[in-house]
Amino acid sequence: MEPGRRSRLALLTDLYQFTMAYGYWRAGRHWEPAEFELSFRRCPFQGGFALGAGLGECLAFLRGFSLSQADPRPPPDRAETRVRPDATGGASPTPALKHVSTQPGRLPWGSVKADIEYVRSALPSGTDEAFFDYLRTVDASEVTVAAVPEGSVVFPRVPLLQVKGPLLVVQLLESTLLCLVNYASLVATNAARFRLLAGPDKKLMEMGLRRAQGPDGALSASKYSYVGGFDFTSNVLAGQLYGIPVRGTVAHSYVVSFSALAEVQPRMLAPRAGGEPVDFPCLATTWLERACQLLRVPREGVNEGELAAFVSYAITFPCSFQGLVDTYSVMRSGVPNFCGVALALAQLGYRAIGVRLDSGDLARQAAAIRRMLRACSVQFQLPWFEAVPIAVSNDVSEQSLEAFGTEGSDIDMIGIGTHLVTCPQQPSLGCIYKLVQVNGRPRMKLTEEEEKMTLPGCKAAYRLRDAAGRPFMDLLALADESPPWAGQELEAWVLGASPEALRVIPAAVETLHRTYFKDGQVCEPLPSLPEVRSHAAASLRSLGPAHKRLREPEPYQVAMTEKLHVLLQTLRQASQ
Amino acid sequence: MEPGRRSRLALLTDLYQFTMAYGYWRAGRHWEPAEFELSFRRCPFQGGFALGAGLGECLAFLRGFSLSQADPRPPPDRAETRVRPDATGGASPTPALKHVSTQPGRLPWGSVKADIEYVRSALPSGTDEAFFDYLRTVDASEVTVAAVPEGSVVFPRVPLLQVKGPLLVVQLLESTLLCLVNYASLVATNAARFRLLAGPDKKLMEMGLRRAQGPDGALSASKYSYVGGFDFTSNVLAGQLYGIPVRGTVAHSYVVSFSALAEVQPRMLAPRAGGEPVDFPCLATTWLERACQLLRVPREGVNEGELAAFVSYAITFPCSFQGLVDTYSVMRSGVPNFCGVALALAQLGYRAIGVRLDSGDLARQAAAIRRMLRACSVQFQLPWFEAVPIAVSNDVSEQSLEAFGTEGSDIDMIGIGTHLVTCPQQPSLGCIYKLVQVNGRPRMKLTEEEEKMTLPGCKAAYRLRDAAGRPFMDLLALADESPPWAGQELEAWVLGASPEALRVIPAAVETLHRTYFKDGQVCEPLPSLPEVRSHAAASLRSLGPAHKRLREPEPYQVAMTEKLHVLLQTLRQASQ
Known part of the structure; x- marks a missing residue:
């Protein structure tokens, strides 16, 4: 070589x-x-x-x-x-x-x-x-x-x-x-647990780059979280190397980098179907006022820098506008600003793709945001508006995900960083x-x-399944034993269990x-x-399911054949 | 480029x-x-x-x-x-x-x-x-x-x-x-905490390669543990790349790979000062018997495979023999075997460099091992023998290190892996x-x-020291403020403390x-x-020392100058 x-x-x-x-x-x-x-x-x-x-x-x-x-x-x-x-x-x-x-x-x-x-x-x-x-x-x-x-x-x-x-x-x-x-x-297993907890429908995004053990730790986290059932990563290099779908919008720094609508450049946005461009900051301001009225939010409490950031982002990405709504006040500024800009986009034929929330009580806020989206949806006759996806992140752990409860049903996507990549429950x-x-x-x-x-010894391992196709035991044998077969009655010494053998009959056997x-x-x-x-x-x-419970699961049986059991006993006795 | x-x-x-x-x-x-x-x-x-x-x-x-x-x-x-x-x-x-x-x-x-x-x-x-x-x-x-x-x-x-x-x-x-x-x-800080806990004299070795987040996580762990005060790493690549001293002897797999003295090859070892080589397994067996008698350990309980492993290792590295004593029974086999081989080496003019222990109650066993070494030292008139360094490892954490107590004084070197590199207290x-x-x-x-x-704002930061040279406050100022000087009375708004300013006079100021x-x-x-x-x-x-306490330390003061404080207040009010 x-x-x-x-x-x-x-x-x-x-x-x-x-x-x-x-x-x-x-x-x-x-x-x-x-x-x-x-x-x-x-x-x-x-x-x-x-x-x-x-x-x-x-x-x-x-x-x-x-x-x-x-x-x-x-x-x-x-x-x-x-x-x-x-x-x-x-x-x-x-x-x-x-x-x-x-x-x-x-x-x-x-x-x-x-x-x-x-x-x-x-x-x-x-x-x-x-x-x-x-x-x-x-x-x-x-x-x-x-x-x-x-x-x-x-x-x-x-x-x-x-x-x-x-x-x-x-x-x-x-x-x-x-x-x-x-x-x-470890991280694939951790990801699988988050997936089990979140259910099959919510989108899960890995975003642990900055919390991993350096560049390679981060890439491994992206790769194996994907294996464990995550949908996306924020890590661009992981996307480039492994083909994992990447996602991402803006950070708070983007929002705070604006302070007034006058900064927005360019200002014109053409309708999706074509036609004369309009002054989008003006249009968004008009819609913001309507939204404030509907949502009973004082207009003067809405942050103008945040509005400018949303407007600028919407002009830049009219087909994929997402609002990060918690830089200032979520309910008094972020959501009204999002609604104003998204409704202005809607008038031009564009659909906003989401709301993002990165602090506070995520489930409770998501439920409140969903109510506000619904109100706009009804008032302005935009059926899709109430279903705008809500993405959340903020130190999400197994515990906080469990605590989402029913309010969590309003959450569509969850970004998980630290608790996914560092596996704090067992690192x-x-x-x-x-x-x-x-x-x-x-x-x-x-x-x-x-x-x-x-x-001891060179071994073979067999996964035994029941009639329903569920694995119920992994059986370790010496490599030179002949493999068990489906329907055979087997003696098995379960590790960590009683010294007596168990008799089992697998419906199927997999090497x-x-x-x-x-x-x-x-x-x-x-x-x-x-x-x-x-x-x-x-x-x-x-x-x-009993083995998949995240807490106090039923232990899966790992067992030895008689030959392996005898070998183990012999070697133990020989050393005493 | x-x-x-x-x-x-x-x-x-x-x-x-x-x-x-x-x-x-x-x-x-x-x-x-x-x-x-x-x-x-x-x-x-x-x-x-x-x-x-x-x-x-x-x-x-x-x-x-x-x-x-x-x-x-x-x-x-x-x-x-x-x-x-x-x-x-x-x-x-x-x-x-x-x-x-x-x-x-x-x-x-x-x-x-x-x-x-x-x-x-x-x-x-x-x-x-x-x-x-x-x-x-x-x-x-x-x-x-x-x-x-x-x-x-x-x-x-x-x-x-x-x-x-x-x-x-x-x-x-x-x-x-x-x-x-x-x-x-993070890992440099974690290493520093272990160093504070172990005191300045014990040797600390990082051995977390297999527990880190992949290759790069492991290299970072080695590098920054060294920065935080560790002495050695087990990671050869970290030694090669960063010049960190590497250490390592044998694993249990080496010990269990031997089963009888007959397997030892070559058998002859010459005295350090030169002269006729002797049959070393024979010599070690003789010394093992003397050691068993002295230590009141039944000769028949001593594992021969372990003896063979030690003998073979000693012939290979006569100047750097170390015994890993816990593959079988520490007190009934590992330590007697170590003593037998080390005393045989001593007869030929070589000094064993250590005992290593990787399971069980480390401090208690170290104290017991030290007593056995001392007994040999006295009986066979080898003053250096009682000071043979004892190295330990086995999932050592801050808690277990604290629990070593006075018995821990017999430990000379500590290997730390998982609890160092994964920082489980806060990953x-x-x-x-x-x-x-x-x-x-x-x-x-x-x-x-x-x-x-x-x-907010571009800032400068100054570390203020007292007359004893101890830092007592980091002061954040706007970058365009003129720097504070030693002896100046300063107003400082401590972050997270009362809204009143504190008056301080630093004896020295460091940018x-x-x-x-x-x-x-x-x-x-x-x-x-x-x-x-x-x-x-x-x-x-x-x-x-109050800031270095590992538990409930006194928080170090970080403060703002008046100008920064005013800017912060202004921006907060403007957004409301």
């Missing part, structure tokens, strides 16, 4: 991975066949499910996995913060990376070492030079990855990824894979990546903390994992982002 | 910025001189201070700010997840970006539009084509940025950045600047970017929510903001990352 194609994420890992890699290499064990599983221990947000996400990015990382030897280019992950190395630009052959910034004109990038050289400097002196020669040859060409399809509903202890390959290589992949799956799955999923087999021997972590114990990566290549067609999103919706739809 | 140097972050913004930009342009207002302030409303974590961070990245973004016209390269921020477009690699001229992934071999990147073209597709049809011609010329060459030096202690309502320039341009910068400052400042800082002046007219947002109101960016260039020498870190430490040191 040419250097320009090398992934620069190989060093996005914890140092101990290299320490261990050296340990394995020194002991001649680096080639031993090993398998790790990536899973999580508990559903996030005290819920009953998670959506598995991040697989596509893991596969891309694997395809490019290798360590650079001498590469003076800045790493792409921060290349957007390059600076021109000098005032004239372009004079230097090595673009400067602006991180540990120095005096203007100095080149911090020049001092960043190539991967191998950097690892050498970070390991104890005396590390065998032949190890670094070996690292130069390392890539993912001998790695095999099986995974649950991206967007699937997943449960604790069931591996999202099964990563097989030479011990040293699969160990080195740990931190990066965790980094790529953890947040993706990390806590995925783990554990060795389950090495050199043909099943392994497990037998710690004193029961919950931190892992399940959970597919092999996605083999011989250094992606070997299974990957779905597009909208396909992943549809799969997530379908996967959630099939799940029983 | 050549295309290769263009920033690809220009579209990392909210769509409404472009909508507003078009509104301003259409109204002929895009060139109007405007000023925005970036600030926060409340200190994070219910604390009394924040550390301002992210400035260096903001400046780098500004230098490269412009929109691409036609650029088929993948954007650098995700370029690390490129995949080879086909199995042979290198055949295609355009590297594929692996995001909305499709069948292997398809090129999703090929469909990503250049910036300008994408913005055109996202705005309503009918948007004037001349606007896009104008966007092609937009950059930050007319923007001026003044800022508080990076790493400074900062307080609510005092601008971290003051951004001046043509209205359209400075509006477009909003979301990206917020994205770059918000998390940087976003909530910075805002508000218009304060346009075309010479001061502006403010006069909303019904008092806290969302902004302070808070410096101009960092002018004419498209960084115009002030930028400190290195270690310099930013030192500045943060010094800035925190000078702050009074």
Whole structure:
């Protein structure tokens, strides 16, 4: 692979991975066949499910996995913060990376070492030079990855990824894979919870760019919120890169930047159907007076700067005028101004597309706004006017969304930022990546903390469904067991439940994992982002409502076959 | 600027910025001189201070700010997840970006539009084509940025950045600047709180890579935790890029990958001073027996796989052996095995560098481990042995760190991941970017929510210190007021306090903001990352202890001069 194609994420890992890699290499064990599983221990947000996400990015990382030897280019992950190395630009052959910034004109990038050289400097002196020669040859060409399809509903202890390959290589992949799956799955799950709460009809928009952990956190939030069921993002780059529909109108700064109607430029607007342009500020003023009269709002309390902002915006976007109504007083200024401008537009044949509200009690205000829109609709005989969509945002959380109650039915679209992207109820999923087999021997972590114990051996996982097609159990088996079949009576040891086996008869059995990566290549067609999103919706739809309750859900059963159960007991006893 | 140097972050913004930009342009207002302030409303974590961070990245973004016209390269921020477009690699001229992934071999990147073209597709049809011609010329060459030096202690309502320039341009910068400052400042502040809690002597290591919001979130966490007072990171890429010291040893997977001493390869280790190599597993076994006897631990309960892992690691890194002691039983296996191996090393002249503990009650176990180390130290006459550093990690939070109590004194190093990088106490800082002046007219947002109101006008900020050199007030003045001087009696209206003015006499006055960016260039020498870190430490040191209390701190005073106070009142009244 040419250097320009090398992934620069190989060093996005914890140092101990290299320490261990050296340990394995020194002991001649680096080639031993090993398998790790990536899973999580508990559903996030005290819920009953998670959506598995991040697989596509893991596969891309694997395809490019290798360590650079001498590469003076800045790493792409921060290349957007390059600076021109000098005032004239372009004079230097090595673009400067602006991180540990120095005096203007100095080149911090020049001092960043190539991967191998950097690892050498970070390991104890005396590390065998032949190890670094070996690292130069390392890539993912001998790695095999099986995974649950991206967007699937997943449960604790069931591996999202099964990563097989030479011990040293699969160990080195740990931190990066965790980094790529953890947040993706967490925020997709969070988005799915908002979708469940909002119901299928309300539009949901992700707007967390400014609250995420930097540029990449924000892009991940946009991408995986979309997977989880959001409709739009405010993030233009996410729209450009992923094709997610973007939305956005104006901010308060736009509104406050106007102070009087005299500032509005240009002033003329032609009717939609064509014809003589009219002086739109004048027309809007006339309609504002009528609206004030109808709504019993004192005309003198209406802010003129806000009116000017709305008028200017309407002239600019006559077919997509939306009013942000809470810069001053919502009811005494914002809504009357919106009605004045929207009715003036209506006279010219244009339909306003919405009202936006960004503070205060959103549901109560939305209901009041709807009443005012309805009054205008009746008075001025514009049936569509009462249905003008109301969009709200203001620190919306699961709790505030629940509190909307019946008044919330007047809300058409909800913008969610902080509580979506930062997942404050549980800001990390806590995925783990554990060795389950090495050199043909099943392994497990037998710690004193029961919950931190892992399940040994190479496994297969089956989703068992009832006659209605609802999944009721994920069954973990050893990989060499023959798969269960529909109608078979099975013994299952449910994790975290009584030590007795349960007898179940599935009406249908689905193999959970597919092999996605083999011989250094992606070997299974990957779905597009909208396909992943549809799969997530379908996967959630099939799940029983009791597992989807956001609070105190009924735990979904994850169980072991007898063989796996026996293996676990044997290894536990052997260590005691 | 050549295309290769263009920033690809220009579209990392909210769509409404472009909508507003078009509104301003259409109204002929895009060139109007405007000023925005970036600030926060409340200190994070219910604390009394924040550390301002992210400035260096903001400046780098500004230098490269412009929109691409036609650029088929993948954007650098995700370029690390490129995949080879086909199995042979290198055949295609355009590297594929692996995001909305499709069948292997398809090129999703090929469909990503250049910036300008994408913005055109996202705005309503009918948007004037001349606007896009104008966007092609937009950059930050007319923007001026003044800022508080990076790493400074900062307080609510005092601008971290003051951004001046043509209205359209400075509006477009909003979301990206917020994205770059918000998390940087939040995590630096969080790190500083951990440092205050841990005291100056314990070593603190950031290890949140797998819990952050993707690769960039993780790198930001490493970088700004270091600024806030951490000593190390586990993230190798952060070490490579930023020069932060990295640390790491082994994981449980390394320990469980061994099951018997027979697997240890190679077995021989020479004494440090030179001489005949010895069979190290044998030597360690002998010492393990002595240690078990001394510590009254049954020899048969000691796990042999763990012993093999320690022995192998010690042979690999004889000068830097550290034992991860909690894979099986800490007291009945991990510590005895550590002592056996470390004492065997000691016989050969090597000193073990530490014990690591990753589960259970960390402080209590550390105290018990210290007693065991002390017993060995006395029995085998190795004074240094009792001081072997104990490193701990396991979901450490502010609360658990506080709970360490006196037993915690036996802990030498603390690794913190989730609770550092995700800032669960408050996962976003909530910075805002508000218009304060346009075309010479001061502006403010006069909303019904008092806290969302902004302070109008171009301002200067002064930090007032008492005779002991402690800052006691940040005073906001209009930019055209003459600066206060040391010894002057000043009237100050404290924000959020009584409507009466306070009279204060500062012993010293410091101007808070410096101009960092002018004419498209960084115009002030930028400190290195270690310099930013030192500045943060010094800035925190000078702050009074009452403001640094982690719970219920005394609020630091932020006040206005009479002129600013009068302007605020005037604008409020004018809008009523």
